[in-house]
Amino acid sequence: MMQQRAHILSGEQKPRSQTQRAASELRRMIVSGELPAGSSYLETELAEMLDMSRTPVREATLMLEAQGLLEVRPRRGVKILSISPEDMEEIYQILTELESLAAERVAERSTSPEMLEPLREATQRMEDALARDDREAWAAADEDFHTRLVELSGSARLKSVIANFNDQVRRARALTLYIRPAPTKSNADHRALIAALEKGDAALARKIHREHRIAAKSLMISLLSKHGFHQI
Known part of the structure; x- marks a missing residue:
């Protein structure tokens, strides 16, 4: 093997x-x-x-x-492998708070336009992938965006804890990637977050990203439940 x-x-x-x-x-x-x-x-x-x-x-x-x-x-x-909507509910609740904190910290760090370039580049790759309906390329770029965002927070602890949950999120995403609607809203959310980070508006950055993750959680759980995925 x-x-x-x-x-x-x-x-x-x-x-x-x-x-x-x-x-x-x-x-x-x-x-x-x-x-x-x-x-x-x-x-x-x-x-x-x-x-x-x-x-x-x-x-x-x-x-x-x-x-x-x-x-x-x-x-x-x-x-x-099996997956539980209940597991995703709990995982996304935790990720929502942790990643929202990361977004807030990035805005507070007085980041330069150059520091935010990886986020812009990842978002552009998401939009390019969506335009050609390449779901796997879109998912890879989206994951890169979230990874870079946490890295920019400057917190090794946040990065470590979030990484522990992301493996399970990847599995749920793989299960739902081809049955979800076109993810245009995710791309728009990322653009809005970048704008808030550029302004250094920590409260707005946290709010945008929190709402983004809550929406992602609702969609994920809805799809998992609708298509009968459950823990065995």
Whole structure:
């Protein structure tokens, strides 16, 4: 299995179209519930379902494992991971307060326009990705925005605590990324936050980001509940 992982990371893959097709189809099957949370499958079973060879399926499962959708278990196939709306409710409550504090601290630090450039760049990448309907690129840029925001707060403790929760948020995002509405509001929220940070308005920065995270939490929990994801 370690050799397989090294194979993936080195970029020495089978034709990308096959691996990507397998990953896309498996993701769809997980999100739709066709592969229910908590269920387990052998590699050969998945290959038969997708009507393709085991190699692209193996590579696809490693990709989806990195996204938190499933667990690859050596010699035992894969297990579809579950997620709880109740867990997300609690996680987002904590993240909302911590990241809002981070936004407030950034505004208070008298940041220069140059310091905020990574936030502008990430937001532009989000808008570019949305324009071409590339949800994965949008999610990567959005995650980069939030990571950079916390880093700019200058608090190593905030960064450490928030990082502990982000792995679980990534998994929920992967499950809902393709069933959520186009995230135009998130992009607009980021632009508004940057404007508040540029003015050094700490109260406004905190308010904008808090409302942004609350809206994200409501959407996430709604999608998880609607599509039947639950803890097993």
